[in-house]
Amino acid sequence: MTSSVPLRIGIVGAGGIVKQRHMPGLRALEGIEITAVANANLASAEAFCRECAPEAKVYQRWEDVVDNDQVDIVWVGAPPVLHHDAVCFSLECGKHVFTQARMAATLAEAERMWEAAIRFPELVTAICPAPHGMKHGARVTQLLEQGAIGRPVHAVLHSFNAAWLDAAQPAHWRQKIEVSGIQILTLGIYLEVLQRWLGHIVEVAAHGSVVIPERQGYEVRTPDFVNVLARFRSGLEAVLMFSGVAAHAPGDKLWIYGSEGMLSYDFTTDEIALGRAGAPLEIVPVPSAMQRGWTVERDFIAAVRDPSAARPRPDFTEGVCYMRVVEAVWESLETGKDISCV
Numbered sequence: 001m002t003s004s005v006p007l008r009i010g011i012v013g014a015g016g017i018v019k020q021r022h023m024p025g026l027r028a029l030e031g032i033e034i035t036a037v038a039n040a041n042l043a044s045a046e047a048f049c050r051e052c053a054p055e056a057k058v059y060q061r062w063e064d065v066v067d068n069d070q071v072d073i074v075w076v077g078a079p080p081v082l083h084h085d086a087v088c089f090s091l092e093c094g095k096h097v098f099t100q101a102r103m104a105a106t107l108a109e110a111e112r113m114w115e116a117a118i119r120f121p122e123l124v125t126a127i128c129p130a131p132h133g134m135k136h137g138a139r140v141t142q143l144l145e146q147g148a149i150g151r152p153v154h155a156v157l158h159s160f161n162a163a164w165l166d167a168a169q170p171a172h173w174r175q176k177i178e179v180s181g182i183q184i185l186t187l188g189i190y191l192e193v194l195q196r197w198l199g200h201i202v203e204v205a206a207h208g209s210v211v212i213p214e215r216q217g218y219e220v221r222t223p224d225f226v227n228v229l230a231r232f233r234s235g236l237e238a239v240l241m242f243s244g245v246a247a248h249a250p251g252d253k254l255w256i257y258g259s260e261g262m263l264s265y266d267f268t269t270d271e272i273a274l275g276r277a278g279a280p281l282e283i284v285p286v287p288s289a290m291q292r293g294w295t296v297e298r299d300f301i302a303a304v305r306d307p308s309a310a311r312p313r314p315d316f317t318e319g320v321c322y323m324r325v326v327e328a329v330w331e332s333l334e335t336g337k338d339i340s341c342v
Helices: 016-027 042-052 062-066 080-092 107-119 137-145 187-198 296-305 316-335
Strands: 007-012 032-038 073-076 096-099 125-127 152-160 201-209 225-232 237-243 253-258 261-266 271-276
Touching: 007 062, 007 296, 016 032, 016 042, 016 073, 016 296, 032 042, 032 062, 062 080, 073 080, 080 096, 080 107, 107 316, 125 316, 137 187, 137 261, 137 271, 152 187, 187 201, 187 225, 187 237, 187 253, 187 316, 201 316, 225 316
Parallel strands: 007 032, 007 073, 073 096, 096 125, 152 237
Antiparallel strands: 152 253, 201 225, 225 237, 253 261, 261 271
């Protein structure tokens, strides 16, 4: 499909992430039309269109956005609970489909999405990538492949914030299992990143707790913090710590310790530090050619227009891989046992 042919996008779930992150990227591209929008309710969809897509038609039912001859691409910005149904129905209707992260509410749903994508290989599918580590991630991969720290042996990651510390606040939608599914804090985000850099996780043991079990009458079941011991296929073991109730929390950071040194990544500053054994710690320069900006919308549209173009990542296979680990973390939390992810 050439760039001279307009691509018509239908949006299912037009919340803040679509408005703030995806719409600027889509509006910067030529030959893109937003033709249909459905949101949590009609009023919010109309408000979105007034501000961001006055040319679009508003629909009460998201299914009418998908099963629509004025839509070529379905852009799913809804929470995880809707991803499975919207993605699978979109593919059945012959639409390319981009879905917001995290992939799905459950592993079983993610696997069905993956199977549906396999049945329709001519249609482009993708999950919104985590921006964490995106800027300099290629440099991290290069350093590890070059053996800059020898054989990676163990790693530590912390991702703390105080977003859920105020007990007087209502439950956030990310704390509601019926909306967000088995997702916990930034666990899925960093599993996506770590498995890209370090390979697959094959076993986890997890401990965590709900610190504030009730919020304005709502029973919270999603942990407020979780600590995960993860074993990778390579033999590397990592301690992964996540919290939404950490006052004065430091920025998110990863340390990878190897047989010949240490490599760290600061996810707040995108700064890479490298310390070889017996040498001082140094900040690693990143050539501009290896730096990646946010081109998610452009990459997806390019793949739709040109079947020979690279398919955007993460794809549904990568999504299923991190969903397997997320589910294993939940099972470990519930059983107190080490759980295999393979």
